[in-house]
Amino acid sequence: MIAYIVRRLLLFVPILLGVATVTFFLVYVLPGDPVLSMVGERYDEATIQDLRREMRLDDPLYVQYAHFIGGLARLDFGKSYVTGEPVAPTLLKRLPYTLRLAVFAMLISVVVGIGAGVLAAWRWRTAADYLTMGTTVLGISMPVFWLGALLIFVFSMKLGILPPSGYGGGSLRYAVLPAVTLAQASTAYVARMTRSSMLDVVGEHYIQTARAKGVSELRVVFGHALRNALLPVITVVGADFGSFLTGAVLTESIFAWPGIGRFTLDAILKRDVPTIQGAVFFMAVVFMVINLLVDLAYAWADPRIRLQRGAAEAGG
Amino acid sequence: MGCARTPTESGALFVALETSPNRLDPAFAVDVAEGQMCSLLYQGLVRFSPRGEIVADAAKSWTIENGGTRYVFRMDARSRFSDGSRVLARDVRSSLERVLAPESLSPRKWVLDRIRGASAFSSGRADSIEGVATPDDSTVTIELEKPFRPFLQLLAMPAAYIVKVAALGAEKALSRGAATREETGEKRAGGAEARPLGSGRWVLSKWERGDFLELVPNPFHPGGDPALDRLVFRVIPEAFTRIAEFESGTLDILRIPHAELERFLGDNARRRLIQSQPELRVTYIGLNNRKGPLADVRVRRALNMAVDVERIVGVLAGGHATRSAGAVPPGLPGHAARSPYPYDPAAARTLLREAGYPDGFDLEIWQRDSPEGNRVVEAVQGYLLEIGIRVRIVKREWSAFKEAVSRGRVDAFFLDWYGDYPEAENFLYPLFHSSNAGGGGNRSFFSDALVDSLIEESQRTLDDEACAGLYAAIDRIVFERAPWIFLYFPTSFVIVSPDVRGYTFPVVYLGEDFSTVSKTPRAEGRHR
Secondary structure (H helix, E strand, O other), rough: HHHHHHHHHHHHHHHHHHHHHHHHHHHHHHOHHHHHOOOOOOOHHHHHHHHHHOOOOOOHHHHHHHHHHHHOOOOOOOOOOOOOOOOHHHHHHHHHHHHHHHHHHHHHHHHHHHHHHHHHHOOOOOHHHHHHHHHHHHHHHOHHHHHEEEEEHHHHHHHOOOOOOOHHHHHHHHHHHHHHHHHHHOOOOHHHHHHHHHHHHHOOHHHHHHHHHHOOHHHHHHHHHHHHHHHHHHHHHHHHHHHHHHHHHHHHHOOOOOHHHHHHHHHHHOOOHHHHHHHHHHHHHHHHHHHHHHHHHHHHHHHHHHHHHHHHHOOO | OOOOOOOOOOOOOEEEEEEOOOOOOHHOOOOHHHHHHHHHHHHEEEEOOOOOOOEEEOEEEEEEEHOOOOEEEEOOOOEEEOOOOOHHHHHHHHHHHHOOOOOOOOOOOHOOEEOHHHHHOOOOOOOOOOOEEEEOHHHHHEEEEOOOHHHHHOOOOHHEEEEHHHHHOOOOOHHHHHHOOOOOOOOOOOOOOOOOOOEEEEEOEEOOOOOOOEEEEEEEEOOOOOOOOOOEEOOOOOHHHHHHHHHHOOOEEOOOHHHHHHHHHHHHHHOOOOEEOOOEEEEEEEEEEOOOOHHHHHHHHHHHHHOOOHHHHHOOOOOOEEEEOOOOOOOOOOOOOOOOOOOHHHHHHHHHHHOOOOOEEEEEEEOOOOHHHHHHHHHHHHHHHHHOOOEEEEEHHHHHHHHHHHOOOOOEEEEEEEEOOOOHHHHHHHHHHHHHOOOEEEOOOOOOHHHHHHHHHHHHOOOOOHHHHHHHHHHHHHHHHOOEEEEEEEEEEEEEOOEEEEOOOOOOOOHOOOOEEEEOOOOOOOOO
């Protein structure tokens, strides 16, 4: 297991190098000049030239690339063109906001999604099943900005029980609406995935064996069926968590939540190259770590996978 | 009904910002949010009143001598930085030097380039700015190369604000990185970068980037304590969310988005809470005066006559705008109520024929993706098709748009110009003087020797009436040369919570210092 993790971590290096390289060149292909974003509506050419020189934008591309990769090796993305502050600490300062929202959204997605999926599978072809699945269709197809606006309208403007937006210094009440909005599609998807996966598993021999042995229905559902049905669900949850951590731009904008998604979008709109590169690099790391965790979770959910991996590792 | 957030301790005013300021250093303030914050945290020698007039700030009085080339400022001895130290004449000098220094990367050097010796100092050919002298602690004299009528207005802009350079440490120079590394002497605000110390009415007490900024009164400000204990600027990018915050009672001042205007104005209870202000802004479709058919003035006039601007203003701007027949907004000396180009497609076709384009031509109009732009440009596209001009609309986000437009790569573009100060010069010079072609503001690449010389003359003319006459003459020539499709001057609306007293919607965004604003929450916080 340890050897497996170490090998996966070593693989991060070439992947990250690839991501960094692609990002570097993509940003330079984008139309728009980073210097123009810094100078306002009225500027003179001399200022533009000074800034270009300071930001090393006049260097040949390969020199800029070498400089960028050199910084990367020290995890130094340089300073934001726009704020003049170092990128990495600024990015990390935004992380707690995003993490908080992502964790709440994930909890909603897992608890409500899996709960609803189990209920629908357990009460297959009953009103409960149809109602749950009908709701999930709504959940998957409802645009984020629309749901966000609807929730604000109902819970803030009409009922006045939750604040419309902002971080509120970390107060839980402020996280409710954005977390529900962010979790919506994922919850619906997890519910559907859990249901169909459960239905597959329920037909398996070992479930019937368990029932035959007189195991209680509750234990059959949660102890046997669910655990085995979770495998595909874990994949979905992992991928969703990754996107919660990196791309909640719409939710963050609607709810004025100062997270990484908005931070990155602002950087892209201002052509703040060092910040874009730092943010994309961070996102790549998040996804790789989550993928690794998902793979490890597989091994927990299905011991056969661990055995196969063990064999593969032994074989070299 | 209960409220989401206890709306409002009395003394705290909640205001929304549409974008997060990037840095709170007046040398780098380029957008509205940054400028507004700097106007609260720093003093200039002079500043704008809410009505846009020049009033005393760190200088208590001034005289203009030598035919407008010499300004003598007497410092207000009571002005204090937020660390309690006095604002001295030499602080003014070092602040100006900081912006103009060769190693400074301030994008706002142009604000100070009228000062004698500014360019020599800026290019490293001189050790100090020749035109700036501080004979004693309370006197600053500034000499100009030649008279410049709106010089006091320039001094009221953030780039001329006073910072305590001495507190920036040994490295006096300002490079983009240096400013963030320096110790400021001011207590570091939560999450905030180090930034220069100011002597403004307010002091930054908290800054959570992308979330909010909190300002408290500068205890040393000579104006005494404002009625408010705190100013909280919340960053809320979405218009819908800002409305929800206002309606929930958690925002005290709301700029009303265009789409919501009728709803707000239609509500009698609210109408009395609404203030309107003609903006210092002109909205236009710039025509690249150097490119293809648009180089011909007959074609540009034809375009103006082909578009029913009256209707666009009535329907799309809801009538809350003034149709423009020139670039000088109403209310400024030099604005003339001349009749705009008539809507006359037949005459437009005739003009096109005369210019050699009987079958019209293809035209690209660039725009940023904005609700206003979408509405207007699509309407223009329809009108131009009627005279045979086939418009292709190109939408780009701001950075790409600005690059292409400023470099003269596009045929035409939908854009607006916000004045930095309420003076016709701030429209005519950047937008139409040939030396500002491209990034200087003249993105239609308009060039006319007479206009250039009249603009220069107006800048030297100190007599108000004579100058207004010059402005009107320039504006008329520009109108006749039709470098744009002239559209309109927008009007803005804000709604202010009934709890708030003393707020005036300022003419210039730098003009509100919240010193006379007070707030007494009612038992029920919601504004509905």
